Amino acid sequence: MSAVPGVDIREVGPRDGLQIEEPLSTEAKLEFVDALVATGVRRIEVTSFVSPRAVPALADAEAVAAELKRWPGVEFSALVAGMGGVRRALASGVTRLEYVVSASEGHSQANVGRSSEDSLALIAPIADLVHEAGGHLEVIVAIAFDCPFDGPTPPERVAEITRRALESGADALAVADTIGTATPVRVTDVLGRVMAAAPGVDVGLHLHDTRGQGLANAWAAYMLGVRQFDSSVGGLGGCPFAPGASGNIATEELVYMFEDGGIPTGIDVARVLDAARLVSGHLGKTLPSGLLAAGGPPVPVPRPS
Numbered sequence: 001m002s003a004v005p006g007v008d009i010r011e012v013g014p015r016d017g018l019q020i021e022e023p024l025s026t027e028a029k030l031e032f033v034d035a036l037v038a039t040g041v042r043r044i045e046v047t048s049f050v051s052p053r054a055v056p057a058l059a060d061a062e063a064v065a066a067e068l069k070r071w072p073g074v075e076f077s078a079l080v081a082g083m084g085g086v087r088r089a090l091a092s093g094v095t096r097l098e099y100v101v102s103a104s105e106g107h108s109q110a111n112v113g114r115s116s117e118d119s120l121a122l123i124a125p126i127a128d129l130v131h132e133a134g135g136h137l138e139v140i141v142a143i144a145f146d147c148p149f150d151g152p153t154p155p156e157r158v159a160e161i162t163r164r165a166l167e168s169g170a171d172a173l174a175v176a177d178t179i180g181t182a183t184p185v186r187v188t189d190v191l192g193r194v195m196a197a198a199p200g201v202d203v204g205l206h207l208h209d210t211r212g213q214g215l216a217n218a219w220a221a222y223m224l225g226v227r228q229f230d231s232s233v234g235g236l237g238g239c240p241f242a243p244g245a246s247g248n249i250a251t252e253e254l255v256y257m258f259e260d261g262g263i264p265t266g267i268d269v270a271r272v273l274d275a276a277r278l279v280s281g282h283l284g285k286t287l288p289s290g291l292l293a294a295g296g297p298p299v300p301v302p303r304p305s
Contacts (some may be wrong), residue, residue, distance in 0.1 A: 006264035008228045010043040011036050011251055013279065015058065015079055017236030019048065021283055023057045028282045030067055035275035036233070040085035040267045045098065045230070047080040049088040055240065065092035077138070081112050082122065083123055086129050094251045094289070095135030098174070099126055101165065102142045103157050106149025107178070111142070111239075120164055127169030138172040139165040142204060142239075144190055159193040163164075166198055173203050174230070177217065178239050179209025180246065186221035191224055204228035207249045209235060209288075214249035222263070229254060234276035234287030250289035252276060256297060270296065 014033055017069065024032075036044055046068065052059035062077065068076050077096035080086050089097055101119045102108035108116040123139060130137045144158045162173050175194055177187075187205075194203055205221045205228070207214045218229055232248035252272040255265045273296050280287050291297075 004262050004264070005227060006266065007222065007258055009041060009251065009254060009265055009267060010045060010077075010228065010230045011039075011041045011233065012045040012206070012230045012248060013232040013234070013236050013251070013275075015045040015048050015062075016206075016230075016248055017234075017279070018057050018236075019233040020238045020240050021057055021236075023059065024282055026060045026063045028058070029064055032275065032279050032282065033064075033071070033202075035271070035278050036073055038253075038268075039271040039275060041074070042266065043075045043305065044078065046076045046078060046094075048081075048083045049085035050079070050091075058070075058141070062088070062092050062201050065089075065094050068094070080126070083129070085140050086126050090129065090133045090135065093132050095130065096138075097126075097130055097135060098138045098140050099123065099170075100140045100142050100146075100176075101126065102159055103153045103161055104143045104147035104150040107143045107147050110149065114216045116161075120161065120168070122170035123165055123170060127171075129157075131169065136171050137169065139170040140166075140173060140174045140193075140204075142178045144175045144182075145177050145186055146179060148179055150197075152264060153194050155190045158190055159197040162194045162203075162260065163197040166201065173198055173201055174206055174228070175203065176206035176208075177208055180208030180214065182207070182217050183213050184216050187217045187220045188224055191221055191226060195225065200230055206230040208237070208246065209249045210246045215253060218249060218254060219257065222258075233272055233289075234280060234292055235289040236279065247288050250276075250287075250291065251290045252296075255288060256291055 047061040078094045162251040193222040231251040231254045235250035
C-alpha cells in the first residue's frame with residue numbers, strides 16, 4: 001500500500017500575520033519565531049523588506065534577519081515588493097524571496113503603486129539579482145480570484161502571469177486568495193489552469209478565511225495535487241492594501257484537518273496552539289481560530305461514576 005502524500009506547510013504568521021497589527025518588539029517577534037520552530041514547521045515567512053512607512057509593523061526586517069542563524073534547520077523567506085527590497089533582503093542574508101504580482105490593476109496600484117504589467121516586467125531583473133546571490137525566487141500571484149476594486153479576476157489572467165513568471169526566471173509559484181472570496185469549485189478551476197501553464201512546477205496556495213471557505217479550499221486543492229500551503233497561527237493576518245481582507249487560514253486548523261485525514265504534515269498541533277497563545281498574549285487580542293477557541297483537538301470527557 002503506497003503512503004499518502006504529505007503536505008508542506010509554510011508558516012506566514014511573522015509576516016502576513018503581523019503586518020496589519022500594532023508593531024511588536026523585535027524580541028517578541030523572535031520569541032514568536034522560536035515557538036514556531038518548536039512546532040516542527042520547516043518553512044517560515046519571517047518578514048518583508050518593504051517601506052517601513054507603508055508597513056510599520058515590519059520596519060525591523062534587518063534586525064529580525066540578523067538573528068535567524070539561531071535556527072539553522074529552518075528555511076526562512078521574506079516578501080519583497082521591488083528592487084530596493086530585494087537589495088535590502090540580500091544584504092541582510094535572506095536569499096529566499098517572494099515577489100508579489102497582483103492579477104488586477106486596481107490592487108496593483110493600491111499595493112505597490114504601479115501597474116500589473118510593470119510588476120511583471122520586474123520579475124526578470126529581480127530573478128537575476130536573486131540568482132546572482134545564490135538565492136531562490138518565488139512569484140506569488142495576488143488577487144487570483146477577486147479584487148476589491150476591479151471585481152472578479154479572469155482565471156486566464158492568473159494562468160498567464162504564472163506562465164510569464166516562469167519564463168522570466170521564477171523558481172516557484174504560488175496563488176493567493178488575498179481577500180478570501182474563493183470557493184472549492186473556483187479553486188479547482190484556477191489551480192487547474194495554473195498547473196497546466198506550469199507543468200512540473202510545484203504550485204503553492206495562500207488562502208484567507210474571510211468568508212469561511214479556507215479549509216474547504218485547501219482540501220479541494222489537495223485533491224487536485226497541490227502539496228504546498230501557507231497558513232498563520234491563530235488565523236492572524238490580512239492585507240493592508242485590500243479592503244475587507246481578514247486573516248489567513250489558521251495553521252492549527254489546517255494541520256488538524258490534514259492529520260485527521262491521514263495526511264502527514266510533520267507539525268505538532270499542540271505546539272502550534274502554544275505559539276498562537278503566545279502571539280495572542282503579545283498582541284493583547286483574541287485570535288479568530290476556532291480550534292484555538294475550542295482548546296485544541298477533542299478530548300473524551302470521563303463518564304460519571
